[in-house]
Amino acid sequence: MFDLDKWQEITAALKKNKLRTILTGLGVMFGILILVTLLGIGRGFQNNIQSSLGNFATNSTVFWVERTTKAYKGLPRNRFYRFTNDDLVALKQGIPELEHIAPDINGWSGGATHNTFRNEKKGNFRIKGTSPEMNMVNPVEVISGRFINENDLKEFRKVITIGPRVKELMFEEDEDPIGQYLKVNGIFFKIIGEIKPLSNNMGNRDDIIQLPYTTLQQLYNYGDKFYVFLATAKVGESVAELEDKIFEILARRHSIHPEDNQAIGHFNIAKIFNKIFGLFNSIGFLFWVIGFGVLITGVIGVSNIMHVVVKERTKELGIKRAIGAKPALVVGQIINESVFLTTFAGFWGLVLGVVIVELIGKATEGSPNPQILNPYVDINVAFIALGVLVFFGVLAGLLPAQRAIKIKPVDALRYE
Amino acid sequence: MIRLQNIHKSYITGTNKLHVLKGIDLHIKKGELVSIMGSSGSGKSTLLNILGLLDNHDEGVYELNNEEIKSMSETKAAKLRNNLLGFVFQSFNLISFKNAMENVALPLYYQKVSRKKRNKLALEYLDKMGLKEWAHHMPNELSGGQKQRVAVARAMITEPKIILADEPTGALDSKTSVEVMELLKEINKSGITVIIVTHENDIAHMTDRIINLKDGRIESIVENNKINNTESVQIPIQE
Numbered sequence A: 001m002f003d004l005d006k007w008q009e010i011t012a013a014l015k016k017n018k019l020r021t022i023l024t025g026l027g028v029m030f031g032i033l034i035l036v037t038l039l040g041i042g043r044g045f046q047n048n049i050q051s052s053l054g055n056f057a058t059n060s061t062v063f064w065v066e067r068t069t070k071a072y073k074g075l076p077r078n079r080f081y082r083f084t085n086d087d088l089v090a091l092k093q094g095i096p097e098l099e100h101i102a103p104d105i106n107g108w109s110g111g112a113t114h115n116t117f118r119n120e121k122k123g124n125f126r127i128k129g130t131s132p133e134m135n136m137v138n139p140v141e142v143i144s145g146r147f148i149n150e151n152d153l154k155e156f157r158k159v160i161t162i163g164p165r166v167k168e169l170m171f172e173e174d175e176d177p178i179g180q181y182l183k184v185n186g187i188f189f190k191i192i193g194e195i196k197p198l199s200n201n202m203g204n205r206d207d208i209i210q211l212p213y214t215t216l217q218q219l220y221n222y223g224d225k226f227y228v229f230l231a232t233a234k235v236g237e238s239v240a241e242l243e244d245k246i247f248e249i250l251a252r253r254h255s256i257h258p259e260d261n262q263a264i265g266h267f268n269i270a271k272i273f274n275k276i277f278g279l280f281n282s283i284g285f286l287f288w289v290i291g292f293g294v295l296i297t298g299v300i301g302v303s304n305i306m307h308v309v310v311k312e313r314t315k316e317l318g319i320k321r322a323i324g325a326k327p328a329l330v331v332g333q334i335i336n337e338s339v340f341l342t343t344f345a346g347f348w349g350l351v352l353g354v355v356i357v358e359l360i361g362k363a364t365e366g367s368p369n370p371q372i373l374n375p376y377v378d379i380n381v382a383f384i385a386l387g388v389l390v391f392f393g394v395l396a397g398l399l400p401a402q403r404a405i406k407i408k409p410v411d412a413l414r415y416e
Numbered sequence B: 001m002i003r004l005q006n007i008h009k010s011y012i013t014g015t016n017k018l019h020v021l022k023g024i025d026l027h028i029k030k031g032e033l034v035s036i037m038g039s040s041g042s043g044k045s046t047l048l049n050i051l052g053l054l055d056n057h058d059e060g061v062y063e064l065n066n067e068e069i070k071s072m073s074e075t076k077a078a079k080l081r082n083n084l085l086g087f088v089f090q091s092f093n094l095i096s097f098k099n100a101m102e103n104v105a106l107p108l109y110y111q112k113v114s115r116k117k118r119n120k121l122a123l124e125y126l127d128k129m130g131l132k133e134w135a136h137h138m139p140n141e142l143s144g145g146q147k148q149r150v151a152v153a154r155a156m157i158t159e160p161k162i163i164l165a166d167e168p169t170g171a172l173d174s175k176t177s178v179e180v181m182e183l184l185k186e187i188n189k190s191g192i193t194v195i196i197v198t199h200e201n202d203i204a205h206m207t208d209r210i211i212n213l214k215d216g217r218i219e220s221i222v223e224n225n226k227i228n229n230t231e232s233v234q235i236p237i238q239e
Helices: A004-015 A019-055 A085-094 A152-154 A164-170 A213-219 A240-253 A268-313 A313-321 A327-365 A379-406 A410-414 B044-051 B074-084 B100-109 B115-130 B144-156 B174-189
Strands: A060-065 A098-103 A116-119 A121-123 A126-130 A142-145 A159-162 A181-184 A188-195 A206-211 A230-231 A264-266 B002-014 B016-028 B034-038 B059-064 B085-088 B160-164 B191-196 B207-213 B219-225
Touching: A004 A019, A004 A327, A019 A327, A019 A379, A085 A098, A085 A268, A098 A240, A098 B016, A098 B160, A116 A164, A116 A264, A121 A164, A126 A213, A142 A159, A152 A213, A159 A164, A159 A181, A164 A188, A181 A264, A181 B059, A188 A206, A206 A213, A206 B100, A230 A240, A240 A264, A240 A268, A268 A313, A268 A327, A268 A379, A313 A327, A313 A379, A313 A410, A313 B074, A327 A379, A327 B074, B002 B044, B016 B219, B034 B044, B034 B100, B034 B174, B044 B160, B044 B191, B085 B144, B100 B115, B100 B144, B144 B160, B144 B174, B144 B191, B160 B174, B174 B191, B174 B207
Parallel strands: A126 A206, A159 A188, B034 B191, B034 B207, B085 B160, B160 B191
Antiparallel strands: A060 A230, A060 A264, A098 A230, A116 A121, A116 A181, A142 A188, A159 A206, A181 A188, B002 B016, B002 B059, B207 B219
16 A cells, blocks of 8 residues: 555655665665675576586486406406497396486597598598487487487498587588588488587587497497497486496406406496585575675664664654554554665665676676576575565564664653 | 542652652643643653653552543553644654644544545644645744644644643743743633643743642642733742
């Protein structure tokens, strides 16, 4: 309800000492400004790390071959072995908790400056074998065309998908690369899709050329062998337990001593993800604490000023009570002033904070390796902050208001 | 209208206890014009504050409008003050950031009367005080007499049963003092009980009854309602 008299009271009280009101308001304004800016930047950090982790499956593990360190079944130690395509089938059949498994195979450029040619254009790109399952673990986004499928794998098709950088260097801007051919390491491949990596893990960058890993094995004479694979656990299954089971089967298949842990390298990615997320949660929490602390300082300033204002107006409040103002009304009025001051100042702090976060976003947008990505102020955070301001406004006014009505009207009237 | 029986009041300042009112018995009838006189420290202001519900008494019985006043909540007291009483102070006590009309209308704000209605009423009362054209002036633009007339209008707007005036002419020159007193007398004629605290003889003599206070007790009560108010009456001095 809009009550003109109430507003007149509020503005009259605050206008009485403008400089003091402005300075007090600034305290609250900076409080909310810092809170909002910190949270916005925190969000930017998080966005940055999340975009580099991207949609990489967090419940995943990576395995790689090492040399054996124990003699077993008549085989010497320090023996070298490689994973085979049959291992993949065996693991899938043997472990129900295993969701996806995909070999990670890199192409080799043979030391040439350029490995890819098309007409006059040439470039040096990252060549990786992939599979539909790999796309479930370390995914890319298909911009046009299609991704590599099971038939491509089975039939060793000479097809590739290309990253944005490849398209940029090997094609004109208005050219459609789908169905075109690229000469990669001397062999012509048909482009079936344009993709964009959704994470920067395991060498997935914009300069990537992906082909079916079976094709890659054949062309580079790898046979059915590979050195590294990724695996994910089904939802709700423990990655650590999955690792144990994979180890057990691989050890059996490659005649590795069951206790030769160093023979098969593996790394629980889920653990690292949890650590990173934990770190960011802590940073986020710290930002909240700092921002909140500054805000509280501002609110204490308001409470302080309200104390002074109430003291200065003791007589006026005495007069009002003599002619019939009830204590609840007096308290309400002081709280109104306090809430108005905190909310008004806080609102501008919020607006300024949003502007600053936007400016930071604009400034970091173009940079090739941003530390902060798309910082923004969560609308919920803004509302929470405003709610907190109103709450603290009430709190800041309550104590001085209590003091104002504690004085007997007769003493208030005498107060000079 | 007002009945006091053996009213005591003392203040505690530090370790000292100051006994201000030492048993006041007083009866003020409806429609009376009474003055309370006494030197400073006699307890006259304390008495007025107790009558005005601005302070509470320690002992004794206080009946206001047939209702015994005991320890009551501030909310109740504020309501009674607003409905029954009107205050006029020595230092006018107008709200400095409100103009004359808003000052007069303020008690009605506490009765939740609509803004339009109370401002209209305030203008009427200011008109009665001859201050209509000053309605939109701020208090600091008014003379002492004008301020006090605004204060009287503010006291009157709720149509109270009693007007309590604490040294209403204390800050005014003699000519304006007489004007304000005439105003209060006129108000009294309309049936409202008026109680004036003063230390000035000639002001007191313009009232029906003078209650002389000394050291917290009623020293004497002088009835001078039959006497022409321009004629000074000797107040009997005891001891």
